[in-house]
Amino acid sequence: xxxxxxxxxxxxxxxxxxxxxxxxxxxxxxxxxxxxxxxxxxxxxxxxxxxxxxxxxxxxxxxxxxxxxxxxxxxxxxxxxxxxxxxxxxxxxxxxxxxxxxxxxxxxxxxxxxxxxxxxxxxxxxxxxxxxxxxxxxxxxxxxxxxxxxxxxxxxxxxxxxxxxxxxxxxxxxxxxxxxxxxxxxxxxxxxxxxxxxxxxxxxxxxxxxxxxxxxxxxxxxxxxxxxxxxxxxxxxxxxxxxxxxxxxxxxxxxxxxxxxxxxxxxxxxxxxxxxxxxxxxxxxxxxxxxxxxxxxxxxxxxxxxxxxxxxxxxxxxxxxxxxxxxxxxxxxxxxxxxxxxxxxxxxxxxxxxxxxxxxxxxxxxxxxxxxxxxxxxxxxxxxxxxxxxxxxxxxxxxxxxxxxxxxxxxxxxxxxxxxxxxxxxxxxxxxxxxxxxxxxxxxxxxxxxxxxxxxxx
Numbered sequence: 213x214x215x216x217x218x219x220x221x222x223x224x225x226x227x228x229x230x231x232x233x234x235x236x237x238x239x240x241x242x243x244x245x246x247x248x249x250x251x252x253x254x255x256x257x258x259x260x261x262x263x264x265x266x267x268x269x270x271x272x273x274x275x276x277x278x279x280x281x282x283x284x285x286x287x288x289x290x291x292x293x294x295x296x297x298x299x300x301x302x303x304x305x306x307x308x309x310x311x312x313x314x315x316x317x318x319x320x321x322x323x324x325x326x327x328x329x330x331x332x333x334x335x336x337x338x339x340x341x342x343x344x345x346x347x348x349x350x351x352x353x354x355x356x357x358x359x360x361x362x363x364x365x366x367x368x369x370x371x372x373x374x375x376x377x378x379x380x381x382x383x384x385x386x387x388x389x390x391x392x393x394x395x396x397x398x399x400x401x402x403x404x405x406x407x408x409x410x411x412x413x414x415x416x417x418x419x420x421x422x423x424x425x426x427x428x429x430x431x432x433x434x435x436x437x438x439x440x441x442x443x444x445x446x447x448x449x450x451x452x453x454x455x456x457x458x459x460x461x462x463x464x465x466x467x468x469x470x471x472x473x474x475x476x477x478x479x480x481x482x483x484x485x486x487x488x489x490x491x492x493x494x495x496x497x498x499x500x501x502x503x504x505x506x507x508x509x510x511x512x513x514x515x516x517x518x519x520x521x522x523x524x525x526x527x528x529x530x531x532x533x534x535x536x537x538x539x540x541x542x543x544x545x546x547x548x549x550x551x552x553x554x555x556x557x558x559x560x561x562x563x564x565x566x567x568x569x570x571x572x573x574x575x576x577x578x579x580x581x582x583x584x585x586x587x588x589x590x591x592x593x594x595x596x597x598x599x600x601x602x603x604x605x606x607x608x609x610x611x612x613x614x615x616x617x618x619x620x621x622x623x624x625x626x627x628x629x630x631x632x633x634x635x636x637x638x639x640x641x642x643x644x645x646x647x648x649x650x651x652x653x654x655x656x657x658x659x660x661x662x663x664x665x666x667x668x669x670x
Contacts, residue, residue, distance in 0.1 A: 222661045223249050226458055228435050228477075229466035230255035230422070232263025233634040236288055236652030236658075237464050238425040244660060252458065253425065255600050256434040256449070256579045260422045260533050263468065263603055263652075264413035264645055269593045270505045272539065272546045273413035276595050277606070279306075279537065279550075281408045281417070288649040295416040298542050300518045303535070304554075305442035305450075306340055309333065315541075317514065317519035318377065319580050320370060327523065329369070335374045340361070344636035353612050354382065355390035373523040381527045383519075383555030387497015390455050390555070394610045409518075409620035411542045434602075438463060440627040441482040444644045448627045461666070462659050466652065469622075469636040470496040470604025483626055490621035494636060495611030497643070498558040498598050502533070502551040502573045504589040511547050512584035513577075518542075519663070520549070522576045530556045532572045538666050547578070552609060554592035562596045569594060607643040623651075629662070 225241055227234045230253050241251050259265075265277040276277035280302045281287060301308045303316060310316050310493070311329035318327045332574055342361040360376055379390050386393050410417050434454065439449040446459035467477065470489045483491075506512070513520055522534040537550040551573040553561050561569055570592050577585050597606045618641065623637035632656035634648050641647030 219562045223461040225462050226460040227253045227464045230260045230429050233648040233652035237421050237656040238655050240656035249501050253429040254433040255429055255431050257654050258431050261418050264414050266413040269387045272543050273415045275413045283646050287646040289417045292420040293417045296411045300409045301404050302407045304381050306381050310592045315518040317517050320523050334610050353391050354393040376529045378525045382573050384391035387606050388495050388609050391501040392611050394612050394614050438480045439631050464631045466633045469608045470605050474604050477576050486621040489666040493611045493614045493618045496605035497609040499606045500553040500558045500561050503511050503589045503593040504549045506547045507590045508547050508572050512581050
C-alpha cells in the first residue's frame with residue numbers, strides 16, 4: 213500500500229460562536245463518539261454563553277442576558293442541570309394568565325394600588341383577542357392593529373394605561389417597538405408548561421452544559437471571513453481579525469442575527485439573495501437590564517413578589533421602565549431588582565449616562581413605595597446589548613416586513629458546507645435559549661449526515 217493509496221477520512225468541523233447554539237452543536241458532535249471527526253469552536257469573546265451571560269455583581273450572580281427557562285420537559289440545558297428552578301411567569305407573553313400567580317402584581321401608578329386580577333384578566337382577554345384576530349392583519353404594524361381595535365373601546369383611563377402596559381409587555385417579548393412589529397406574534401398561546409428562572413442565575417446551567425466541550429474552544433478569536441469551495445480538499449477556509457487561518461470540511465455559524473446584519477463576517481461566495489433578504493427583513497430586538505442593589509435588610513416591595521408591573525400614565529412607557537424582576541427569592545437575602553427596559557426606552561437607555569438612567573428607572577418605584585423605597589440604590593449595573601459588537605441586540609423578531617419564511621431561508625445551508633444555527637433559525641422556539649439549543653442540536657445532526665455521506669462516497 214503506497215502513501216497515495218491511503219485515504220484520510222478525518223473530517224474537521226468548525227463552530228463559530230460558543231453561545232448556547234454553538235455549545236449544543238458541539239455537544240452533539242462530541243458525544244457522537246465518531247473518532248473521524250474533530251471539532252473546534254471559535255469564540256470572539258473571552259467567555260462562553262453569548263447572550264446568556266451570568267455575571268457576579270455585588271456578590272450576586274445576575275443574568276445580564278437571558279433570564280427564563282422555557283419548555284422544561286424538552287429544554288436541552290436541563291439534561292445536565294443539577295441546580296434548582298423557581299416558577300416565575302414571563303409576563304412579557306401577554307397570553308400568560310397573570311391571575312394564576314400570587315408572585316406577580318401590576319400596580320396603577322396613579323392610585324398606587326395593586327390592580328385586581330379580575331380587571332387584569334378581563335383586559336388581557338380583550339387585548340389578546342385583537343392579537344389573534346386575522347381580520348385586522350391588513351394593518352401595517354402591530355401598533356396600528358392595537359390602536360384601531362382598542363382605542364375606541366377603552367373609555368376607562370385605567371384600561372388606557374393597561375393598553376400601554378400590555379403593549380410594553382409585547383415590546384419586551386419581541387424586543388421591538390409596536391410600530392416596528394409585524395402582525396404575527398410568535399407567542400406560546402397553548403401554555404402547556406410553566407416558565408421558570410434558575411435560582412442563582414444561569415451560571416450552573418450554562419457551565420454544566422458547556423463542560424464537555426470547553427477544551428475545544430478558542431477564546432478571543434473573532435472570525436472575519438468564510439470562504440467555501442466544495443471542490444477543494446478542505447471545503448471551508450476561515451480567517452480571523454488577527455490573521456489566523458483555519459480549514460474545515462464543514463462550518464456551523466451560530467453568531468447572532470445582529471452580527472449577520474452588521475456584515476462583520478464576509479462570505480465567499482456571497483450568500484444567496486434569499487438569505488440576504490431574510491437577514492435584512494428579520495428584526496433584531498433589544499431588551500436591556502438595570503440591576504438595582506439595596507442595603508436594606510428586607511425588600512421595600514411585598515417580598516412574595518417576583519414580578520412587579522407598573523401601569524404608567526399614558527405615553528410614559530416609551531421613556532420609562534414598567535417591569536421589574538425581584539432577585540430576593542432566587543438569590544436569598546439579596547435585596548435587588550432587575551429593571552427590564554424594552555422598545556424605544558431600551559434604545560434610548562444606551563445613550564443615557566449612568567446617573568440619568570438610574571434616576572429614571574427608580575422613579576416608578578419611588579412613586580409606588582414612597583415611604584419605604586430608598587432615594588437611590590447602593591449600587592447598580594446596566595447592559596447595552598445594541599452596542600455590543602458581538603450581539604448587536606438581544607434576540608430576533610418578526611418586524612413589519614418579516615415573514616415566517618425568512619427564518620426558513622436564514623436556516624438554509626450555504627454552498628452545501630456552511631450551516632447556520634441559533635434562535636433566529638428556529639421556527640418552533642425563536643428568540644429564546646431553548647430554541648437556540650434545540651436548533652444547534654438539529655444542525656449538528658445535519659452536519660453528521662453530510663460527513664457520513666462524504667465518507668461513503670470516498
